[in-house]
Amino acid sequence: MLSPKQTLDTYFLEARRDLLEVAALLDRYDESVSREGHKAEDESKLESLREAMQLLAKPDHSKADRAKQLLAHFAKID
Amino acid sequence: MQIIQPHYHAIARTAQDYERMSMSGVVAVCEPAFWAGFDRRHPETFIDYFAQISEFEPTRAAEFGIRHFCWVAVNPKEAENVELTNEVLKQMPEFLDKPNCLGVGETGLHKSTANEIAALEAHVELAMKHDQLVLIHTPHLSDKAHGTKTVLEVLSGMNVNPDKIWIDHVEEETIEWVLDAGYWAGMTLYPVTKCSPRRAVDILEKYSTERLLVNSSADWGPSDPFTLQECIVEYRRRGHQVQEAVEIFHNNPCRFLGQNPKWDIKPIRITEE
Known part of the structure; x- marks a missing residue:
């Protein structure tokens, strides 16, 4: 480790x-x-990326599960 | 498609690179003198190194149908050794006369120290005196912007022909300075620490490509000669035509390097029958 x-x-x-x-x-x-x-007619992918970056920018992630959160977040995009 | 790899450190690579490059359309590579990963202590070591890249390496490349050209210089990291630098500089003209030697490089800056700047000036003066092309390395990562500005400041105080100077390793923050000053600009594609193939294509789409060169460097560190081919694929998949790619990845090197009469590979145009 x-x-x-x-x-x-x-x-x-x-x-x-x-x-x-x-x-x-x-x-x-x-x-x-x-x-x-x-x-683009549909900017949902762009918005998804922006939301993901906001999530990453938060300093406190006590469970150290950013990757898990991002996977769940990106799963909303087809 | 025929490709020229303008910056490639063959001595750090295996013959398999040559074989695969040949299979992917590379017709010529150019090998600047560079840092070996450790500081050499003796001028004679440089002389042997210059002999290796000017005499032996062309024979290795020729086995795979690739033309090999070289450049000679004391790289900026070793320029801190003033005595060694001056001694090597004295012996460089002998190598500038070699049939595959295209000029002085890669000189440049690493930490932009006084000794590095003095060595850069001495290299450029030597090149201008012998009517040679110059290949200038700009620093990595956090030193890049400052180092590139310093290179341009040094050159602005010298009597140089910008047409004959290629400033390498530009990225988004430095390319405009180099092009605006009239020099050729090179983008080096590295897996991690320099420009990426996609970012390079963004740059190709944003600026006039007239004075742009693209290379992979490829040395003993984390690097890959095929980042150049990745860049070509990225360029083509964005809809650019083959001839446009040929202009950048074959003809631009020919135009810059062809200022030295030893470079006899001509720009090509694809035509339909």
């Missing part, structure tokens, strides 16, 4: 990469809206 420090040191860069991918996806969506002149 890893210590708290080891956990951050081991996975920080991968998490950074993954967050950059999400940021790039959101930029890509905005660029496409700007290019096409309209939003």
Whole structure:
């Protein structure tokens, strides 16, 4: 098992990469809206991602079950 | 599709890379001199290294039908050793005359120290004196923005031809600075610590591609030469035509590197019969 420090040191860069991918996806969506002149008819996937990020941004998760919560959250999207 | 891998550290890779790259359409790789993972202590070690990438490595690539070109430099991490850097710089012109050597690189900055900056200036001066191309490394992660700005500041105070300078490892926060200053910009695709194939395609779609190069670097660390092919697939799946991909992944390297007459691979155009 890893210590708290080891956990951050081991996975920080991968998490950074993954967050950059999400940021790039959101930029890509905005660029496409700007290019096409309209939003997607159904933005529920975008809204789902925003809600997921809000969930992750909450500092207190006493059960350390963010992944479980996210899976349940994403299960609402077809 | 024919692909050029403009930045690839072959000495850190196995022949299997060459075989698979050849099978996927790679016709040429370019190998800048880089950090070996430890600081070398002797100028002679660099000389042997330059011989390896200018003499031996082309024979290994040729077994798989791939052309191999190289660049020579003392990388920024080892530029802290001033005595070693100066000694190697003295011997570099011999290698600039090698038939597969395209120029001076990768020089650049790592922590942007005074010694690194002095070495960068010396490398660029040498390149300009010998009418060579220059490949400039920009720092990783949290040092990138500051280091890239410093590279541009250093170059702005020198008598350089921007057409002959490729500033590598740009990302979203640095690409505009490099392109606005008139240099070529390279995107390096890494699995974790640099640009990703998808982000690179976003950049290709956002900026003029006229002076953009895409590479995977691929060295002894976590890296993968096929991030370049991943990028091509991502580019194509967004609806871009084959010729557009050829322009970026084959013809742009030809246009930049072709400023050195040793580079004899020409831009190609796909036509229907």
